Amino acid sequence: MLFNKEESDILLHRPVTPRVLLWAKIGVLVRVSLWLAGAFNLAGFFAGIGASDGGWLFPPAHVISTVLEALFCAGSVVVVYQLCLRWFGRERLDGLMTMAQVIVAIVAVLAGQIPQLIGRFNGHLNFNFHSWWVCLLPPAWFAGLDDLIAGSRSGPSAILAVAGITATAAILWLAFEKLARDYESGLQSLGEAAAPKRPRGERRRWLATLAGRPPLRWWLRDPVARASFLLVAAYLFRDRDVKLRVYPGLAPMLVWPVILLFQTHGPGKTDGFSGLSGFSIAFSGIYIGIIPMLALDLLRYSQQWQAADLFRVVPMNGPGPLCDGARRAVLCVLTLPVAGALALLAWQIGSANSLLPLLLPGIIALPVYAMLACIGGRAVPLSLPTEEAKPVGRGATMVAVMLLSGLLALVATLSWNFGWFKWLLPAEVVLAAGLYLLMRASVGAARWTSPE
């Protein structure tokens, strides 16, 4: 929202200064923040009236503190962008912000699991409201303001309230006055394509070089699949739009196997039978299998979808080889590193090593899951407009897949506990191979459908 590439063409030649634009955007950011804050605090507004140190003053006090907090949050976002712009320049801003948003998505999923992980390690969440470090948390400042106006009116609350008001004023001054010039210059340079400071060609060729050497060269013998592999890999590494859709979308898939593995560790988790531990390991293995499926689905969408008309013009019977290349790119770039990291983590955790074979049912199912996304030649990369990406439809599919995956994990765990796991694996290999070959033939036979 702060930096839109098309904006300079549409607005900057009109009598609107970047500062006015910035204010307008801040206005929208604040309003959105207020809507969210209002929604989250709705119960709190009324609960505060009935609290032992609350009263009729609480709702207006909480309105003031909520508005201040929304201003603080919106201003902080703007300041962070402006500082990045000042320190790293426009060229690197996109990359940095993309990375930041991806990390935030992963951390948000991970953070939700921290309390129960601490509990699992027999740790204690001893939250002392009188600890000195609480004063460093912005929510405490605004809670202090509430307490100052409508609560105990104690000295520490006054200090926190002053800290909140001062910090908000400082952030707003930085955002709208001190650093506003950086925003203006950043906005003006949006449409400029600066020459690269150093040759990037060789750096960009590493993908092609990698694909041209064994083992990838052996794996990518078909030139169309190889071209599709390189296209998808390049977009996974370079394209902001794709990165912002794929990585946050995959964040739960990347984080959950780690959490499930940690759940198998800790006091009370010993080798041998442990129903929950076994199920967790089996399920984390299946999560790895779902990564390529979800990634292939997310990779179908692109802002440059019209460029994919090229695939229909070239002499190809159907989209099979393109799906094949995309599938291999996702396996190579996303799935293998995650699987490797997970195996390393499992080995490091150590205590559940005897249960690690339970990862195998998921890993055996991985090629089937990956191929599932390609059925009917659906996984043509970057070929659909981003507006058509419907999380609701994908959510329904994912629920169905998760239920099936849960069933597989349950069967794996039961077979482990009843001693017929050694028979389950070959049976699954045969079944998975059969399904894989059937689906592969189906993808190969898929023909182009009319794009209307």
Add this chain to the structure above:
Amino acid sequence: MISLQNLTKRFGSQTAVDALSLEIPAGQIVGFLGPNGAGKSTTLKMLTGILAPTSGTATICGFDLLKDTIEVKRRVGFVPESGAVFESLTGLEYLEMVAALYAIPSEAARARIRQFIAFFDLSFETLTDKLLGAYSKGMRRKVVITAALLHNPPVVFFDEPLDGLDANAAVGFKALIQTLAREGKTIVYSSHILDVVERVCDRVVIIDKGRLLLDGRPDELVASHASGTLEKLFTQLTGGTELEQRAQDFAKTFRP
């Protein structure tokens, strides 16, 4: 070389192309004209295999569009109006991808790409160092034209090919298509720049609402309709009457 037989395309109740029939011999440059929404791009998309016709068919180089689609596609090059490219690839990566899709060996493709970039005055460093998203519109158009001609097709469809090209590149491009036509390639050239069409094309086909309105040599058509220029003929045929008067009236509304 190209033969359209009652080619029709309907989108729901709307008919975009209505039983269009044409014969285009080898070595001819055909200007394919029509107002916005006339069905030009839809026709070209059907002829290149992007869209399936609702009825009718076409043959290109003797191959039926519906029965021998792959053989048709091998013989066709297409510069789409959108000029869309995969912007997170470098120019070279994009062209190498296109070469791979046409099964052109990489060495042959690289040699051909070098010929094109020399013709279009692009540097090889630009092609390898910069992502297509950072190219100017004209540079991107040059890459798209190169991609369409990379496999040396006998039939080429151009949809607004000059969009974004500078004057020098446009002159060079016009000379290029005339030379290609002399060497036997068939060019179908769709554009709204009618004076260029008038100068470059051997023949003009004008369609409106999916139907063929006029077909012939530009000079003969202009003479037979006593319209003076192709532009005036076009506006006469496609309902653009009293445009100058309407423009003058509208401009007057801006007077202080």
